[in-house]
Amino acid sequence: MNKWTRRAFIGAGTIAGGGFLIGVAGFVLAPSRHSLVADDAAAHGQLTTWITIAPDDTVTILVPHCDMGQGTLTALAMMAAEELEADWTRVRVQEAPALDAYANGYIVRAASGDYVPAVLGRGIDYSAFKLAEWFGFQTTGGSTAVRGTGEYGMRVAGAAAKEMLVNAAAAEWGVAASECVAKGSRIIHAASNRSATYGELARAAAAQKVPTTPALKAPDSFTLRRTSPGRLDIPSKVDGTATYAIDVTVPGMLYAAIAMAPVHGGTLVSVDPVPAEVMPGVKKVVQLKEAVAVVADSFWRARKALAALSPEFTDAGHGDVSTASIFAAFDAAIGAAPELPAEATTVVTADYRVPFLAHATMEPMVCTAKFEGGRVDIWTGVQDPLNARSVAAKALEIDVEQVTLTNCLLGGGFGRRLPFTFDYVDLGVRIARAVSPLPVKTIWSRENDIQHDYYRGAALSRHAGALDASGVPQAAHSFYTGGGNAEAVAMPYAIAATSAEEKESKHPIRPGQWRSVLNSQHGFFKESFIDEMAHAAGVDPFGFRLALLTEQPRVKAVLEKAAAVSGWGTPLPPGEGRGIAVCESFGTIVAEVAHVAVSPEGALKVLHVYAAVDCGDVVHLDGATAQVEGSIIFALSAALLSEITIEGGRVVETNFRDYPMIHLKDAPKVTTAFVRSDAPLGGLGEPCVPPLAPAVTNAIHAATGIRVRELPIRKTPLARA
Amino acid sequence: MAITTTVNGTPQSLDVEPEMRLLWALREQLGLTGTKFGCGIAACGACTVHLDGRAVRSCVLPVSAVEGKQVTTIEGLAQGGVLHAVQQAWVAHQVPQCGYCQSGMIMAVAGLLAQSPAPTGDEIDERLTNICRCGTFVRVRAAIHDAVKAGATS
Numbered sequence: 001m002n003k004w005t006r007r008a009f010i011g012a013g014t015i016a017g018g019g020f021l022i023g024v025a026g027f028v029l030a031p032s033r034h035s036l037v038a039d040d041a042a043a044h045g046q047l048t049t050w051i052t053i054a055p056d057d058t059v060t061i062l063v064p065h066c067d068m069g070q071g072t073l074t075a076l077a078m079m080a081a082e083e084l085e086a087d088w089t090r091v092r093v094q095e096a097p098a099l100d101a102y103a104n105g106y107i108v109r110a111a112s113g114d115y116v117p118a119v120l121g122r123g124i125d126y127s128a129f130k131l132a133e134w135f136g137f138q139t140t141g142g143s144t145a146v147r148g149t150g151e152y153g154m155r156v157a158g159a160a161a162k163e164m165l166v167n168a169a170a171a172e173w174g175v176a177a178s179e180c181v182a183k184g185s186r187i188i189h190a191a192s193n194r195s196a197t198y199g200e201l202a203r204a205a206a207a208q209k210v211p212t213t214p215a216l217k218a219p220d221s222f223t224l225r226r227t228s229p230g231r232l233d234i235p236s237k238v239d240g241t242a243t244y245a246i247d248v249t250v251p252g253m254l255y256a257a258i259a260m261a262p263v264h265g266g267t268l269v270s271v272d273p274v275p276a277e278v279m280p281g282v283k284k285v286v287q288l289k290e291a292v293a294v295v296a297d298s299f300w301r302a303r304k305a306l307a308a309l310s311p312e313f314t315d316a317g318h319g320d321v322s323t324a325s326i327f328a329a330f331d332a333a334i335g336a337a338p339e340l341p342a343e344a345t346t347v348v349t350a351d352y353r354v355p356f357l358a359h360a361t362m363e364p365m366v367c368t369a370k371f372e373g374g375r376v377d378i379w380t381g382v383q384d385p386l387n388a389r390s391v392a393a394k395a396l397e398i399d400v401e402q403v404t405l406t407n408c409l410l411g412g413g414f415g416r417r418l419p420f421t422f423d424y425v426d427l428g429v430r431i432a433r434a435v436s437p438l439p440v441k442t443i444w445s446r447e448n449d450i451q452h453d454y455y456r457g458a459a460l461s462r463h464a465g466a467l468d469a470s471g472v473p474q475a476a477h478s479f480y481t482g483g484g485n486a487e488a489v490a491m492p493y494a495i496a497a498t499s500a501e502e503k504e505s506k507h508p509i510r511p512g513q514w515r516s517v518l519n520s521q522h523g524f525f526k527e528s529f530i531d532e533m534a535h536a537a538g539v540d541p542f543g544f545r546l547a548l549l550t551e552q553p554r555v556k557a558v559l560e561k562a563a564a565v566s567g568w569g570t571p572l573p574p575g576e577g578r579g580i581a582v583c584e585s586f587g588t589i590v591a592e593v594a595h596v597a598v599s600p601e602g603a604l605k606v607l608h609v610y611a612a613v614d615c616g617d618v619v620h621l622d623g624a625t626a627q628v629e630g631s632i633i634f635a636l637s638a639a640l641l642s643e644i645t646i647e648g649g650r651v652v653e654t655n656f657r658d659y660p661m662i663h664l665k666d667a668p669k670v671t672t673a674f675v676r677s678d679a680p681l682g683g684l685g686e687p688c689v690p691p692l693a694p695a696v697t698n699a700i701h702a703a704t705g706i707r708v709r710e711l712p713i714r715k716t717p718l719a720r721a
Numbered sequence: 722m723a724i725t726t727t728v729n730g731t732p733q734s735l736d737v738e739p740e741m742r743l744l745w746a747l748r749e750q751l752g753l754t755g756t757k758f759g760c761g762i763a764a765c766g767a768c769t770v771h772l773d774g775r776a777v778r779s780c781v782l783p784v785s786a787v788e789g790k791q792v793t794t795i796e797g798l799a800q801g802g803v804l805h806a807v808q809q810a811w812v813a814h815q816v817p818q819c820g821y822c823q824s825g826m827i828m829a830v831a832g833l834l835a836q837s838p839a840p841t842g843d844e845i846d847e848r849l850t851n852i853c854r855c856g857t858f859v860r861v862r863a864a865i866h867d868a869v870k871a872g873a874t875s
């Protein structure tokens with residue numbers, strides 16, 4: 001077992017201009033690929049490490065994660081700056097370039113310990129690192145950034161840098177290091193009334209021996225963490241200057257619009273390019289295995305010319321696949337409900353269904369590429385730039401060293417821009433090869449995006465539970481299709497017999513990771529069913545859960561907090577109700593209470609959602625709160641409205657008109673309460689998604705007596721006679 | 722024939738086909754990439770700009786429709802280096818997450834407040850129909866109420 005130790009990954013050196021840098025390099029798991037700072041790094045001007053201190057006191061912190069708007073860059077920089085005792089106003093943060101030296105896969109793996117983020121799937125396997133196409137991960141996903149990189153990387157880098165600065169000052173002044181204090185980007189020796197800034201000490205500090213086990217601050221001495229300094233990315237996002245992949249401009253750039261085989265796996269049979277070729281501004285009609293692209297001197301012209309084409313594609317033999325056929329197969333695969341003990345007094349059974357979902361990131365997929373002389377330059381937005389490089393290299397059959405990738409701000413991720421889902425990079429570089437040496441920006445239309453996603457899987461789950469004569473649950477079993485894992489199906493409740501068994505039922509719809517991954521389906525199943533059992537027992541759903549949580553103090557505390565902040569149990573007008581649900585995922589426990597109103601005609605309004613969250617501790621309080629709020633709105637949109645349907649093997653929905661999203665008027669008030677515990681830091685980008693749907697459907701039941709067992713909720717009529 | 726218009730106070734001549742949508746002319750001809758493409762069918766609001774002071778969705782607006790008119794984009798919303806009240810409220814409430822929808826969101830709100838400086842909470846909720854996939858609505862709502870207050874006192 002490669003145990004992660006702090007000793008393993010600290011390196012330091014000087015850089016041009018008298019700066020000082022310190023790094024965290026991951027040579028534990030990939031010795032040949034993650035070098036420490038090279039002796040001549042300064043000469044190359046290449047920063048291969050994380051923290052740089054310039055003579056003017058500016059501290060630049062590189063972060064090996066992308067920014068999808070979760071505030072990751074700010075939070076990670078805070079974790080380093082806290083240990084470094086840096087003056088936050090002088091801290092700058094940058095996303096690390098897509099180079100091997102910044103791979104974070106080892107950090108994720110090591111930090112995970114017994115928990116492997118599902119987003120990394122097979123890639124997390126150590127042996128996979130040895131495959132030619134794997135040269136590291138630089139993933140942002142699986143809610144790992146703060147937990148992994150922050151705890152095991154950024155804090156240690158900050159603490160080591162501080163110790164080196166202290167030692168440099170102590171040596172210069174001829175005093176004991178233990179008498180020197182670091183504060184506000186200065187080292188102070190009170191006894192002799194001396195002090196020096198980090199910038200002044202940087203050069204000497206870089207020459208200090210690198211501490212292998214720097215001391216980390218105790219949480220109760222944090223001064224920066226748990227506060228909410230302004231997020232560093234906000235200003236550029238209110239004045240239009242933030243640059244996303246779609247905003248990149250390269251001199252001489254062309255634009256491509258694409259039509260892909262409507263059935264995934266289909267191939268291009270034929271297309272007559274002439275109708276497009278004769279249109280103004282069109283440079284080329286590119287025929288690829290699975291798509292046609294029109295390259296023109298503006299995207300408008302490319303799209304218009306594409307519309308003039310009538311490409312013919314195969315259906316890959318999947319032309320008879322539909323949502324109905326998939327669910328029929330699910331039903332057959334599951335068969336009868338799980339068996340229950342014969343002595344059960346009360347039996348509860350239920351089927352739950354959830355649909356395929358698209359990510360529909362606000363920024364559609366975009367890839368700009370320039371292929372010339374056997375090498376390619378790429379500008380795109382990905383949750384893993386290193387893996388994206390390998391995808392491009394493979395597509396072009398070139399060495400990965402010949403791929404340069406500039407990662408831009410991401411207009412949303414939610415799992416769409418993860419490793420294994422870089423079809424837009426793959427397509428973009430092949431189109432670039434066809435028009436080489438001209439650079440070309442391939443922009444996916446929203447229709448491309450909705451119809452060619454890697455979908456959150458549809459699923460069916462069949463449950464059977466038993467209660468004894470006094471209403472105590474004896475058993476809760478389920479058979480399900482659509483994927484699951486131990487974390488997703490786990491219930492915290494003390495029920496004597498529980499099980500959840502997957503029944504395999506394959507279909508050709510391309511699967512992906514969608515915010516909170518398998519928890520997004522199973523959270524709904526588990527927390528709906530326990531609610532149904534509570535009602536069967538005639539017990540308040542909160543009290544029913546609480547009684548089953550005697551062995552789970554963290555879950556219990558979170559549930560109690562949600563109940564307390566929501567006013568659980570206080571009277572509501574007719575037609576209103578509260579529902580509760582609690583789920584643990586990515587190391588974080590979240591309980592949510594939804595307060596809903598349903599009109600007699602069946603119009604549903606979610607008035608207020610209360611969330612109690614135990615993610616251990618919070619790094620950036622306001623940013624963490626924003627993640628909770630955003631997750632709840634994201635999850636609500638899906639729960640109320642979203643469904644991808646399959647007909648004739650292809651996706652029916654096309655754009656925001658038939659794959660709608662909630663608007664401001666649909667957005668509930670959100671109250672967030674963090675419950676601090678001494679548990680390791682949990683993720684925050686995803687764990688607030690799973691409890692939302694069941695909290696709302698449980699609330700609908702409380703308000704109307706109608707049990708919603710299928711998502712999206714709009715499919716169930718809520719009018720009362 | 723080129724179309725003449727004024728964008729962020731600067732006269733511009735757009736030598737493109739008249740049916741090209743304003744969104745693409747702004748982004749590709751003028752390099753004003755703050756205005757975003759989200760759907761192309763007027764369903765999300767990411768492309769919102771002001772046409773003679775009113776919020777419009779530029780992805781469906783032909784360039785011919787802006788002949789002789791004043792176009793304002795997110796890049797032109799701040800005046801004399803001072804952020805617009807809506808932008809200031811957005812910073813104060815730390816509204817953006819990924820930020821991609823926010824140019825359009827801010828322009829829609831600024832347009833709404835220009836038409837109706839003191840909307841009620843219900844009016845705000847009903848009239849703002851921009852999509853934000855990151856789910857920033859809780860803060861959007863709070864920030865609008867602040868901007869309304871700031872407008873009332875300025």
Ligand code: FES
Pocket residue numbers: 757758759760761762763764765766767768769778779780781
């Ligand atoms: S891009 Fe114009 S409304 Fe969506």
Ligand code: FES
Pocket residue numbers: 069362411412817818819820821822823852853854855856857
């Ligand atoms: S902030 Fe990401 S879509 Fe609105």
